[in-house]
Amino acid sequence: MKIQSMKGTIATLATAATLFISGVVANADTYTVKAGDTLSEIAEDKSTTVEKLVELNHIQNPDLIFVDQVLELGDVKANQASKAATKPSAAPTAQSNSVAPATPAPATDVATPNYSNYSSGVVLENGNSPGEIGSYAAARMAELTGVSATTWETIIARESNGQVDAYNPSGASGLFQTMPFWGSTATVEDQIQTAYRAYTEQGLAAWGF
Numbered sequence: 001m002k003i004q005s006m007k008g009t010i011a012t013l014a015t016a017a018t019l020f021i022s023g024v025v026a027n028a029d030t031y032t033v034k035a036g037d038t039l040s041e042i043a044e045d046k047s048t049t050v051e052k053l054v055e056l057n058h059i060q061n062p063d064l065i066f067v068d069q070v071l072e073l074g075d076v077k078a079n080q081a082s083k084a085a086t087k088p089s090a091a092p093t094a095q096s097n098s099v100a101p102a103t104p105a106p107a108t109d110v111a112t113p114n115y116s117n118y119s120s121g122v123v124l125e126n127g128n129s130p131g132e133i134g135s136y137a138a139a140r141m142a143e144l145t146g147v148s149a150t151t152w153e154t155i156i157a158r159e160s161n162g163q164v165d166a167y168n169p170s171g172a173s174g175l176f177q178t179m180p181f182w183g184s185t186a187t188v189e190d191q192i193q194t195a196y197r198a199y200t201e202q203g204l205a206a207w208g209f
Contacts, residue, residue, distance in 0.1 A: 030072055037065070039063075118133075159176055
């Protein structure tokens with residue numbers, strides 16, 4: 001199955017893509033996770049603490065955050081005022097004017113998902129299934145679109161048999177067999193975001209549903 005031709009102007013597509021993929025702060029009190037972010041860096045930049053972010057966002061594993069995850073920050077202005085008020089003055093030292101480098105916090109980079117945690121009971125009549133990576137991608141699409149993971153697993157099984165590098169001579173590629181004008185399929189996350197763009201423009205009709 002080939003993705004239907006894109007409708008609308010290039011400007012419309014660019015706007016839709018920018019609204020989805022840009023890692024911007026949704027409002028003054030939220031932050032959207034970008035690739036390479038760590039929870040400790042976000043806490044430092046937003047004048048809060050890892051513990052506060054964990055509490056506000058009900059994060060069970062502080063070492064596991066995802067690209068495009070929207071984090072509640074609490075009252076940013078209040079956080080900044082509190083941090084400024086409690087910041088200690090630098091005490092002079094007679095021995096040396098140099099400042100010892102701070103010990104860096106442990107990295108909590110945006111984690112690569114453990115695909116083995118994902119599985120599916122979807123098996124098509126021809127034996128195709130979404131596989132572990134496809135099940136992960138289906139779960140992410142369900143979060144983004146509200147369409148059930150089972151529906152996305154069925155699409156992935158039919159389109160690519162769960163093969164991340166699946167390619168069709170028509171130009172369609174990836175788990176969702178999206179066309180190049182929807183975006184990159186270089187990584188699993190790219191494929192998810194590209195499929196979301198296709199869904200935003202055409203809904204499930206992009207896959208013949």
